Amino acid sequence: MKRSGFVIVIVIVVAASAATAQVSYDRIKNAAGEPASWLTYSGNYASHRFSALDEIDASNVSRLRPVWLYQTTSGGELETSPLVADGLMYLSEPPATVTALDVKTGRPVWSWSRPMPTDLRTLGFPRTNRGLAVLGDNVYVGTLDNHVVALDAASGAVRWDVQIAENSIGYCITAAPLAIDGKILVGVSGGEAGVRGFLDALDADTGERLWRFWTIPGPGEPGHETWSGDAWKTGGGATWLTGSYDPELDLLYWGVGNPAPDWNGDVRPGDNLYTCALIALDAKTGKLKWHFQFTPHDVHDWDANQIPVLVDAEVDGRLRKLVVMANRNAFYYVLDREVGTFLLASQYSKQTWAKEIDESGRPVVLPSTEPTEEGTLVWPSLQGATNWFSPSYSPKTRLLYVAVREMGSYYYKAEAEYDAGALFMGGGERALDGDEASGAIRALDLATGKMVWNFQQHSPPWAGVLSTAGGLVFAGAEEGNFFALDASTGEPRWQFQTGGGVRANPIAFEVEGRQHIAIAAGKAILVFGL
Amino acid sequence: MGGTGGEGPSLARPTLRHAADEEALVKVIQEGIEGTDMPGAWQISENEVRQIAAYVRSLSRVESAPLPGDRERGREVFEGASGCGSCHMIEGEGGILGPDLSDVGLRRGAAYLRESLVSPGATIAERFLLVRAQTRAGQEVVGVRVNEDSFTIQLRDQAGRIHSLSKLELQDLEKAFGESLMPSYGSELSAFELDDLIAYLASLRGEP
Numbered sequence: 102m103k104r105s106g107f108v109i110v111i112v113i114v115v116a117a118s119a120a121t122a123q124v125s126y127d128r129i130k131n132a133a134g135e136p137a138s139w140l141t142y143s144g145n146y147a148s149h150r151f152s153a154l155d156e157i158d159a160s161n162v163s164r165l166r167p168v169w170l171y172q173t174t175s176g177g178e179l180e181t182s183p184l185v186a187d188g189l190m191y192l193s194e195p196p197a198t199v200t201a202l203d204v205k206t207g208r209p210v211w212s213w214s215r216p217m218p219t220d221l222r223t224l225g226f227p228r229t230n231r232g233l234a235v236l237g238d239n240v241y242v243g244t245l246d247n248h249v250v251a252l253d254a255a256s257g258a259v260r261w262d263v264q265i266a267e268n269s270i271g272y273c274i275t276a277a278p279l280a281i282d283g284k285i286l287v288g289v290s291g292g293e294a295g296v297r298g299f300l301d302a303l304d305a306d307t308g309e310r311l312w313r314f315w316t317i318p319g320p321g322e323p324g325h326e327t328w329s330g331d332a333w334k335t336g337g338g339a340t341w342l343t344g345s346y347d348p349e350l351d352l353l354y355w356g357v358g359n360p361a362p363d364w365n366g367d368v369r370p371g372d373n374l375y376t377c378a379l380i381a382l383d384a385k386t387g388k389l390k391w392h393f394q395f396t397p398h399d400v401h402d403w404d405a406n407q408i409p410v411l412v413d414a415e416v417d418g419r420l421r422k423l424v425v426m427a428n429r430n431a432f433y434y435v436l437d438r439e440v441g442t443f444l445l446a447s448q449y450s451k452q453t454w455a456k457e458i459d460e461s462g463r464p465v466v467l468p469s470t471e472p473t474e475e476g477t478l479v480w481p482s483l484q485g486a487t488n489w490f491s492p493s494y495s496p497k498t499r500l501l502y503v504a505v506r507e508m509g510s511y512y513y514k515a516e517a518e519y520d521a522g523a524l525f526m527g528g529g530e531r532a533l534d535g536d537e538a539s540g541a542i543r544a545l546d547l548a549t550g551k552m553v554w555n556f557q558q559h560s561p562p563w564a565g566v567l568s569t570a571g572g573l574v575f576a577g578a579e580e581g582n583f584f585a586l587d588a589s590t591g592e593p594r595w596q597f598q599t600g601g602g603v604r605a606n607p608i609a610f611e612v613e614g615r616q617h618i619a620i621a622a623g624k625a626i627l628v629f630g631l
Numbered sequence: 632m633g634g635t636g637g638e639g640p641s642l643a644r645p646t647l648r649h650a651a652d653e654e655a656l657v658k659v660i661q662e663g664i665e666g667t668d669m670p671g672a673w674q675i676s677e678n679e680v681r682q683i684a685a686y687v688r689s690l691s692r693v694e695s696a697p698l699p700g701d702r703e704r705g706r707e708v709f710e711g712a713s714g715c716g717s718c719h720m721i722e723g724e725g726g727i728l729g730p731d732l733s734d735v736g737l738r739r740g741a742a743y744l745r746e747s748l749v750s751p752g753a754t755i756a757e758r759f760l761l762v763r764a765q766t767r768a769g770q771e772v773v774g775v776r777v778n779e780d781s782f783t784i785q786l787r788d789q790a791g792r793i794h795s796l797s798k799l800e801l802q803d804l805e806k807a808f809g810e811s812l813m814p815s816y817g818s819e820l821s822a823f824e825l826d827d828l829i830a831y832l833a834s835l836r837g838e839p
Contacts, residue, residue, distance in 0.1 A: 580780035
């Protein structure tokens with residue numbers, strides 16, 4: 102009798118835990134209303150990286166202290182943005198490990214790793230992974246050798262594993278997948294190896310490919326005329342950062358990377374669509390709805406792999422659905438996200454390459470700014486005025502917070518010959534670093550792009566920004582500082598020396614009803630609370 | 632030019648400290664040398680890296696022109712009235728305000744050493760930047776920057792004391808780019824003494 106009673110108890114416990122582990126599409130869609138969790142890479146589908154939690158505010162943030170640290174051991178420095186759901190924190194560790202931590206204590210609950218092949222090629226970027234997706238009772242990860250794997254969120258067991266591209270010619274996955282209703286969206290890296298970029302939609306239950314959008318149009322497709330000869334076959338256009346999603350319009354917004362080769366544009370005359378562009382895709386079919394190219398015929402490696410932020414705001418007296426982006430080319434753009442109309446561009450960081458952005462949204466490029474054999478000094482640097490690290494939009498202040506890199510580079514041009522699986526760059530770059538470079542956190546007026554405040558940083562950052570309903574902006578620095586600024590004024594309110602470079606995005610969540618903030622620094626995840 | 636050294640060391644020598652063999656040299660070219668000013672050149676192809684490595688190796692067969700000075704007399708200049716040792720350490724002896732020179736002959740070429748002695752501000756490394764800080768309480772600290780982040784700065788003053796300052800508590804922070812605490816020895820020393828001193832410094836290879 103005792104024995105059968107024990108069995109009954111087990112069944113009840115399993116059923117209860119399964120019921121709480123479901124991260125439904127509706128939960129993610131309404132993530133802004135569930136601030137205790139962090140359910141998708143940028144916090145919500147609109148990519149606001151904003152937390153409605155307000156327990157930590159300007160009056161008490163000076164008392165913020167570490168609650169726990171988790172030291173990773175599997176590889177290099179972390180660039181991951183964790184997820185939090187139902188008592189667990191999920192994080193990716195380089196090169197290909199996923200770990201679930203008890204959010205209360207930081208103690209590991211499970212860990213999964215995929216061994217990397219000895220001949221793995223990561224051409225033009227570190228062996229990194231920037232995050233995960235959750236949907237239903239699965240956690241999804243993309244690996245450097247192009248496997249997309251669905252793991253059981255409760256145990257780490259593999260549900261399915263598919264390979265979507267070949268690493269031998271330079272493809273990798275570094276971005277967090279995006280989970281929408283029944284689909285997992287996965288982008289690829291490889292723009293420095295001359296891959297042909299694409300975005301895949303996979304069935305969330307099986308891994309089967311539902312559609313693929315090639316970012317470099319093939320013969321007969323619109324946009325193909327912006328290439329010549331066979332250059333499109335090795336044209337780059339990687340999709341290496343997680344995009345955004347509008348459930349009402351059922352449109353995905355995804356940034357596309359540089360054309361290849363990077364610095365020698367002679368071998369690819371034309372605008373080179375859809376490189377350095379934002380594309381809006383029908384989520385059901387993967388068909389292109391519209392595109393906007395920020396940097397036609399780019400020769401400075403200014404990928405548009407930044408976070409597209411979706412906001413509804415009044416422009417010229419009319420409420421519009423907008424997508425805004427602080428682009429790597431040093432201009433902030435406001436577009437209509439229904440049809441892609443260009444509404445405004447505004448310079449937000451030092452640049453020496455464009456006279457202006459004209460009325461159609463096209464840059465008026467200054468002479469003598471192309472790479473040369475001797476080197477051409479141009480701002481911003483190869484890494485851009487900003488990069489993959491996230492901006493944040495606060496609906497309370499209606500400001501966009503951007504981590505900015507003030508840095509110039511000498512750009513060099515060289516012969517470019519495609520060799521499958523090798524770097525295909527056509528030149529080089531030497532940045533003005535040290536005291537010649539600096540960084541900032543800037544608050545931009547959403548509608549005009551005008552700078553409202555500036556917080557100066559010692560060096561150009563590689564860390565993203567989180568804003569909160571507590572009136573704070575959290576950000577990080579290369580020198581290890583993790584800090585909070587007043588969201589309205591930019592005044593520093595708190596800082597903590599983490600002891601490792603901060604190259605990641607902060608998140609916020611609750612543990613037992615109390616607000617916490619997490620950030621990766623060096624090889625550790627740090628969690629702070631009051 | 633010719634790999635004879637400048638800000639970096641002369642490459643016209645049979646053995647290179649960070650590149651004992653071909654693979655190590657390729658790695659140095661691709662990844663740079665951590666903790667030094669040598670950057671990596673990750674953008675260039677494997678083939679180009681191999682070509683550069685072959686060129687660097689060819690320099691080892693170039694006969695280096697001997698330096699005009701006498702290194703023993705140079706040592707006397709260093710240890711004598713010039714006062715070099717009050718700020719610079721060699722093999723564990725000397726001051727710490729300036730760079731340790733124990734292996735400066737491996738790290739720098741003769742032309743760079745001469746410029747450092749004649750125009751110290753022109754070659755000063757960022758990690759020896761001269762900084763003047765004034766706190767809101769009125770205290771002034773002048774020293775060499777040891778470290779800095781967005782919120783704090785650490786200075787070493789002429790007495791060797793470390794000052795850790797919060798930027799929020801500073802009224803003024805002046806970074807004296809192009810200036811150095813080190814005096815110019817262009818007129819302090821004769822042309823012969825300068826040659827001797829350079830010969831001595833160039834001979835320092837970190838081998839006691």
